[in-house]
Amino acid sequence: QKEVEQNSGPLSVPEGAIASLNCTYSDRGSQSFFWYRQYSGKSPELIMFIYSNGDKEDGRFTAQLNKASQYVSLLIRDSQPSDSATYLCAVSVGGYQKVTFGIGTKLQVIP
Amino acid sequence: NAGVMQNPRHLVRRRGQEARLRCSPMKGHSHVYWYRQLPEEGLKFMVYLQKENIIDESGMPKERFSAEFPKEGPSILRIQQVVRGDSAAYFCASSRDSLDGYTFGSGTRLTVV
Numbered sequence: 001q002k003e004v005e006q007n008s009g010p011l012s013v014p015e016g017a018i019a020s021l022n023c024t025y026s027d028r029g030s031q032s033f034f035w036y037r038q039y040s041g042k043s044p045e046l047i048m049f050i051y052s053n054g055d056k057e058d059g060r061f062t063a064q065l066n067k068a069s070q071y072v073s074l075l076i077r078d079s080q081p082s083d084s085a086t087y088l089c090a091v092s093v094g095g096y097q098k099v100t101f102g103i104g105t106k107l108q109v110i111p
Numbered sequence: 112n113a114g115v116m117q118n119p120r121h122l123v124r125r126r127g128q129e130a131r132l133r134c135s136p137m138k139g140h141s142h143v144y145w146y147r148q149l150p151e152e153g154l155k156f157m158v159y160l161q162k163e164n165i166i167d168e169s170g171m172p173k174e175r176f177s178a179e180f181p182k183e184g185p186s187i188l189r190i191q192q193v194v195r196g197d198s199a200a201y202f203c204a205s206s207r208d209s210l211d212g213y214t215f216g217s218g219t220r221l222t223v224v
Contacts, residue, residue, distance in 0.1 A: 034212050043202055044154070046212040088154065098167055099144070099213065103153040 003027060004091050006102035014110050019076040021105050023089030026070070033065055034090040035074045038104065044088055048074060079109045113138070115205050116185075117216035124193045124223050132188040132219045136205030143186045144213065145178060148200045160186060193223045 005024045013019045021035075032051055036044035050056045050063040050072070062075040072091075076083055086104040116135040124130050136143050145157040156170040160180035171178065175193075180186040190197055200220050204213035 036212075043215040043218050044213075046214070049212045098156060098159055098169075100156065101146075101154040 002102075003100045004089055004102035006089050006105050008103050009106040010108050011105055012108045012110055013079050015079060015081060017079050019079045019083065019107055019109070021074040021076075021087050021089075021107065023072045023074075023102055024070055025072070025089075025091045027091070027093055028067075028070065029093045030067075030070075030091045032092040032099075033063070033072045034092075034099065035061075035063060036088040036090060036101075038086045038088055040085075076107075079107075081109045081111050083107060084109045115140075115203055115214050115216035117203050117219055119219060120217060121220045122222070124221065126194055126223055127192050130190040130193050130197070130221055130223075132190075132201050132203075132221070133185045134188070134203030134205075134216055135185040136203075137207075137214055140205035140207050140214070142206045142208070143180050144204045144206075145186075145188050146202045146204065148202060148218075154202065157188070190221075193221075195223045197221060198223045 003026050035048040037047050038044045048061050048063040050065045053065050053067050056063045060077045064073045086106045088104040089102040090099045092099045115137055118133050141161055143160045146154040147157055148154050158171050158178045159167040162180055163182050175191045177189045198221055200218045202218045203216045206213050
């Protein structure tokens, strides 16, 4: 079982719709959860982090964490073509800062 | 306030040569990480360093690869006797402390011919 699992996609959504990206992780000791966005040929960029169960909102982005189900998700409201990128889920265990990344989900927002 | 600086951006080496990749963390960041990304694959952890210390090198191949973060100067990822399978994008990231998310550099694209 992979430590961090994501569907590689592509996930296609129409412009203006909600994009829902999902991630599961295997280590119950995981405490920090991150979402990065990576445009083709570029480096990853941190867009959200969450530590506690529940939702965390930042502009059009909402991160959701359910530790009991070992599940973390990212919602993007009012999706724009500029949101088209690969979204990487990342997890770290405890206060130790080795972060494990999923393979990423490719999102395509169709105009 | 410069971000994480990596150089070179692109590096071409012939098989058997050495590759040296450099990374200067963001100002105020003392944690440095190296990751490798192959086409269509995720980021794979290689090594985690703090000044003059290797904290975790569990992702480093046992041979040919080494990393350092000296008291002065950038962090260096060194690959000796490169082979074609070493061709990849190598990303350096830094963080201020153990709870922060990473800031990534622009990466070094290594091509071994």
